[in-house]
Amino acid sequence: MLTLKDVHPIIDKILNYREITKLKSTYVDALPKMVNPVTQRVHTTFRQTIAATGRLSSDNPNLQNIPIRTERGQQIRKAFIPRNNDFVLISADYSQIELRLVAAMSGDESMLDAFKNNIDIHTATAAKVYGVELKDVTKEMRYKAKSVNFGIIYGQGAFGLAQNIGVTRTEAKNIIDNYFLQFPKIKDYMNGNIKFAKEQGYVKTIMGRRRYLRDINSKNFTVRGFAERNAINSPVQGSAADLIKLAMIDIHTEFKKHNLKSKMTLQVHDELVFDAHKSELEIIKPIIQQK
DNA sequence: TCTCTCACG
């Protein structure tokens, strides 16, 4: 796809400048000012009543958006270290929790099969959508299938997919149509959520958390469209939030039971970070992994 | 105080 980057060298310079200034102002300059003088650490506030889906949010400072995607970002992340040499930071994250929930809640056999057999989900999706064997899935096919899998969770349409992966709207529509042909129960599940919302005025997560959608029957196409995408996405994102919250309670209970020095320090939506005492690694690893 | 932009999942 032709983009402005190809038209003038200044485009890359501008983007590079923005990356650097963002990282400097938001992290390098700001975080040291927020170190608590007593504890010598930064302490976030986790908020439980902000996100409409049931996720936590983090502010002052936000520790759920510490950079990682670029090389410079990774350098910044390295500034976060355990409390002393007797401790290490441990990070545990769920693999594809939202897609696994879609598979589970929809009951779609194809997708459940892929997860049960531990097949890379984007490769499995590509094989289905393009009608080829797993071994014949190309990088290009996997890349596009990955984008579809993400888009599906958000209620993305052909226009958005086309723009995202640089194909025509016609091709994008074909891909999406084929996706729902191959995963019919996912389509049923999403339409079911929209229908439920239109009748009840809300959608709910696996644990019964509700999100009310007052615009779901709006006559305005754009407004209604937003609510319909919320009806698709909220049960998925919110159920993932439910699950990690339950895991956090269990882990905290177990840590208490064993009188551990290790501490659960951060939650980043599908990831938990621990400041773990080296002598306790063998105890806590199974506790964390099992949840 | 608002908008734009961009950091993360």
Next chain:
DNA sequence: ACGTACGTGAGAGAC
């Protein structure tokens, strides 16, 4: 013809 992928928080700059 229209608008078009979910959820957040924060800094810069305009007003």
